[in-house]
Amino acid sequence: MKILTTFATGLALAVGLPTLSAQAQNQHSFVASFGNDANNCTLVAPCRHLQAALAATISGGEIAILDTAGYNAGTTVTISRAVSIVNPGGFEAAIAPPSGGTGIVISAGTNDAVSLRGLSIDGAGVGQTGIEFDSGASLTVENCVIRHMTSDGIDFLSSTSTSALTVSNSLVADNSQNGIFLAPTGSVTAMFNRVEVNNNADDGIVVDGEFSAGTNTINATVSDSVIAGNGFVNGTGFYSLTQSGNAPTSLMLFHSVVANNDIGVEAVGSGAILRLANSTVTGNGHGWQVSTSGVVASYGDNYIDGNGTNTGSLTPISKQ
Secondary structure, three states, X not given: OHHHHHHHHHHHHHXXXXXXXXXXXXXXXXXXXXXXXXXXXXXXXXXXXXXXXXXXXXXXXXXXXXXXXXXXXXXXXXXXXXXXXXXXXOOOEEEOOOEOOEEEEEEOOOOOEEEEEXXXXXXXXXXXXXXXXXXXXXXXXXXXEEEOOOXXXXXXXOOOOEEEEEEEEEEEEOOOOOOEEEOOOOEEEEEEEEEXXXXXXXXXXXXXXXXXXXXXXXXXXXXXXXXXXXXXXXXXXXXXXXXXXXXXXXXXXXXXXXXXXXXXXXXXXXXXXXXXXXXXXXXOOEEEEEXXXXXXXXXXXXXXXXXXXXXXXXEEOOOO
């Protein structure tokens, strides 16, 4: 009887203790301005910062942000497995990259999908990069604002053999280099829908195959988006480039506006192609630029007018 009583007492104590293993079992974790990183990141006891919540969330789980606050404590948020970080709306979930550093770095597993929704990542002229994706199956960025970096807004540098990037309903603006830089070492499919990429000092959206083997492919599609005011000197709104022997790059632009950039659209290198369909290219210093066997192709239903000089010729494509 004494043995049973001792066992029961020990079991009750074990159940009552908030151990790390219990914390790590959250399917749904929460962060809030009133939270504490010593909590278990539940709805009734939220954590204060995203890094603590990531440590308390299982792979494939979700972290919900409950109110307006900064959520990275001035340090880089590092994501190493599948997770969704969600701001349901109505307030600002801020990430302030450290000086010379990155707001969010993703180095996840081959099958890991990462989703970011409703974040405001502001470099304040000192943070280097907003989001850097180094590995993983996919990154989805939705309803986010990324701006004021000393380098790029989003760097998608995936080393995974095949990965995907989706950006929708987001603003990437006022960065000192590129808005979105897609330069993987493997194959990538990318989709940009209802995205504004504005006033970045270099290029708006870059699809670069120079770091990937020729057996890979890099395909990006842009729809219902605006790329404006990029490339103060010799920068481009939409830029597809590669070189012979490296991954071919395809950038499809549909129902979008390319305005007031130094160069509107550009394709450089054998295997680089940029297609235009039902889009407007206007007010750019140079409407299009084609060199080194690159191709800028038009379906013939575009509005290309009011630009400066052009380099190279458009290649016509018949609608199917």
